[in-house]
Amino acid sequence: MIAKTPTPPYYAVIFTSIRTEVQEGYEVTADLMVEIAQQQEGFLGMESARDGIGITVSYWKDLESIRKWKANSDHLTAQKMGREKWYEGYTTRIARVEREYSF
Amino acid sequence: MIAKTPTPPYYAVIFTSIRTEVQEGYEVTADLMVEIAQQQEGFLGMESARDGIGITVSYWKDLESIRKWKANSDHLTAQKMGREKWYEGYTTRIARVEREYSF
Numbered sequence: 608m609i610a611k612t613p614t615p616p617y618y619a620v621i622f623t624s625i626r627t628e629v630q631e632g633y634e635v636t637a638d639l640m641v642e643i644a645q646q647q648e649g650f651l652g653m654e655s656a657r658d659g660i661g662i663t664v665s666y667w668k669d670l671e672s673i674r675k676w677k678a679n680s681d682h683l684t685a686q687k688m689g690r691e692k693w694y695e696g697y698t699t700r701i702a703r704v705e706r707e708y709s710f
Numbered sequence: 711m712i713a714k715t716p717t718p719p720y721y722a723v724i725f726t727s728i729r730t731e732v733q734e735g736y737e738v739t740a741d742l743m744v745e746i747a748q749q750q751e752g753f754l755g756m757e758s759a760r761d762g763i764g765i766t767v768s769y770w771k772d773l774e775s776i777r778k779w780k781a782n783s784d785h786l787t788a789q790k791m792g793r794e795k796w797y798e799g800y801t802t803r804i805a806r807v808e809r810e811y812s813f
Contacts, residue, residue: 660711
């Protein structure tokens, strides 16, 4: 689903990743992270697709919401396990959305 | 492939789309658009994945590069055909990347 976001400005976290072959614990943790993110203050929506590379874009009200989400303790644990098991590599980009248009 | 982008700031165009079932002309046009984008001044990289929704993020040096790419005549034709044939719906977001970190 395309996220329904408010009129800019707001923020996007663009998370691009390459997976390892390790499946153990991945799906359940990924689902849990989506659930927890949705409960965070300032969460505006999320879009995700994977084929070859994975791209997950989450949208946030402001940088403070992103900072809190990054520091969430379950999320910190998942980030650590991600680096140890599930991801070959990833890049996270924090960006300020300035314009948006839809068809 | 995860795009190798320079130290921020730079810009991201986040294009999220839902396809129709029309295949005719889609692949060849999509490939051509990637090729043309890569030749544009200020193009820094691109990441793309589709499963259910499609997410393509292209990275650019500045807003002026994005404006020129948006106005490229082959791209304008592709945008029009996209609305008429290939896309059920899409959202384009222009965002300024402020921070980036990789693993």
